[in-house]
Amino acid sequence: MQLIIVTGLSGSGKSVVLKALEDTGYYCVDNLPATLLPQIYENLKGTQNRVAISTDTRSGALEALPENIKKLKAVGVNVQVLFLESTKQALVKRFSETRRRHPLSNEDITLGESIELERELLAPLSELGHHIDTSELSANTLRGWVKDFVAQENKEITLLFASFGFKHGIPLDADFVFDVRCLPNPHYDPLLRPMTGRDAPVKAFLAQQPMVHDMYQDIENFVTRWLPSFVQENRSYLTIAIGCTGGQHRSVHIVEELGKHFSQQQQVLIRHRELELSL
Incomplete structure (x- = not known):
């Protein structure tokens, strides 16, 4: 059952x-x-x-x-x-x-x-x-x-990566929260402003920023380092929330990249709170 x-x-x-x-x-x-x-x-x-x-x-x-x-x-x-x-x-x-x-x-x-x-x-x-x-x-x-x-299939653990905007509040269901508001913001480019972190021009802009790469790598390393400990605790889900100012560009991009990486070895769910609220 x-x-x-x-x-x-x-x-x-x-x-x-x-x-x-x-x-x-x-x-x-x-x-x-x-x-x-x-x-x-x-x-x-x-x-x-x-x-x-x-x-x-x-x-x-x-x-x-x-x-x-x-x-x-x-x-x-x-x-x-x-x-x-x-x-x-x-x-x-x-x-x-x-x-x-x-x-x-x-x-x-x-x-x-x-x-x-x-x-x-x-x-x-x-x-x-x-x-x-x-x-x-x-x-x-x-x-x-x-x-x-x-x-979701019955595997050891499911990683849930969620993007959000700090101006709308920190999600209550997050196990870990990472703040990426210090990264270069596509919002200030009029052409990129209406887009999201899933759009190719925004992804290309962020991929060219060394700070974005360093932040992503640090978060990836942290999750990789501590994931076995949560598996040993018999956790079914681990929620990692990534926040930027509006939850539209930087946090969405980081979440998409993390999801792409960890889905190669773990069961992964991706949520973009602010993008889903705007639908």
């Missing part, structure tokens, strides 16, 4: 993810208490090969989740965890727009306090799996990322 557990902050998009998984052929269970995970497995084994379960603070008993995941892995179940998170500002906006009540809110606690309390309660679970920061993602983009996630 392939089992995906979806958890994370209320309002971060778990229902969107569960629907996307259902569309790709997963049997989905929403709002399951973590204590019932072994029973669900026993009931569904032999009849369902791909199962997705959502569990969060609504169902309680989350402290049982890590141990039950270990038990399922011990009997051969392929368990993956998707942890969704967002900034406080994004969550406040979503709850305000939909007029939904936060599951932890009451007359004695504000919406902002409820969000921070839930973040604290979920902190022990945040290290269990792959993070997705949905702060600035549209539902369509999130659905696409989830489909990319489930399409």
